[in-house]
Amino acid sequence: MAAYRAGYTEGKAVYDSSGKGAAVRETVWGGCTRRALQAGSAAETDRGAWVRGCLNGVAHAPEQLPTGPVTKRTTDADMLERFRARARTEGQERQADHVRVLTVVQLTERDYDVELSTDYPAGPGKPGSESLARSFVEWWDGDHGRGGTARNVLVLGADGKRLTAQRI
Numbered sequence: 001m002a003a004y005r006a007g008y009t010e011g012k013a014v015y016d017s018s019g020k021g022a023a024v025r026e027t028v029w030g031g032c033t034r035r036a037l038q039a040g041s042a043a044e045t046d047r048g049a050w051v052r053g054c055l056n057g058v059a060h061a062p063e064q065l066p067t068g069p070v071t072k073r074t075t076d077a078d079m080l081e082r083f084r085a086r087a088r089t090e091g092q093e094r095q096a097d098h099v100r101v102l103t104v105v106q107l108t109e110r111d112y113d114v115e116l117s118t119d120y121p122a123g124p125g126k127p128g129s130e131s132l133a134r135s136f137v138e139w140w141d142g143d144h145g146r147g148g149t150a151r152n153v154l155v156l157g158a159d160g161k162r163l164t165a166q167r168i
Contacts, residue, residue, distance in 0.1 A: 001065050006042035007050035010035060011057020026058040033111045033151040037165050046071050048107045055108070072106040073115075079104075086139050095132050110148040114168070115156055122157045129155040129163035140168050 011032065014022045026032045032054035036043040043050035048070030056064055080102035087096035101117040116136065120129050136153045154165045 001049075003043055003046040003049040004053035004066055004070075005063075006039060007032070007036065007053030007055075008057040008063055009053075010039065011054035011059075013057075014054075015058045015060050020060075023059045027055060030111055030149065030151045032058065033107050033113070034167065036107070037152060037154075047105065047113070048072070051107045051111070070107075073103050074106070076102050076104050079114075083136060083139055087135065090135075092135055095128065095135060098128065098132065104146065105154075106148075107151075111151055112146070112148055113152045113154055114150055115154045117156045117160070118158065118163075120155070120157045120163055122159045122161060122163075126157075126163050129157070130166075133164050133166040137166055137168055 011026070014026060014031075018025075032051045035054060036047045036050045039050055046069050049066050052066065052070055053063075056062070080099060083099070083102065084093070084096045087093050098118045098120060099116045100119060103115040103117065105113045105115055107113060114136070116132065118129065118132065120126055133153050133155050140150065140153075150168045152165050153168055155163045157163045
């Protein structure tokens with residue numbers, strides 16, 4: 001509930017500063033999903049709830065608190081193998097070998113992020129993690145058979161904390 005309320009507060013602030021047009025920008029162009037990455041710990045407990053709150057706030061809708069966690073996480077070994085296969089053909093195999101798990105993080109019915117869990121050590125701005133994120137974005141060609149829109153790729157360190165994030 002805390003994540004939802006934090007997102008709702010942010011969404012209301014966007015609505016108050018930008019008016020009705022903000023709802024279109026934040027919904028169609030994924031503004032709330034991108035803002036969730038900048039919200040820090042307020043969103044990390046349940047990014048999906050934060051995004052839902054933001055979307056309701058920016059739409060000037062009443063609060064609709066979730067009854068449980070909103071974010072859904074599923075691993076996708078097939079997508080990871082397709083990414084690794086492309087990395088092998090591009091001479092980037094060593095980089096892709098750092099990825100241990102690829103997780104699809106469903107934030108809304110149509111929006112999701114992709115998380116790459118790696119064996120990289122902790123700490124922000126590691127060159128390997130930034131290069132890996134760029135490589136994934138270059139490989140990404142749309143939806144790779146999934147319904148919805150991928151908004152961001154996040155590279156996580158061995159400790160599970162975010163090292164870098166990049167828009168898709």
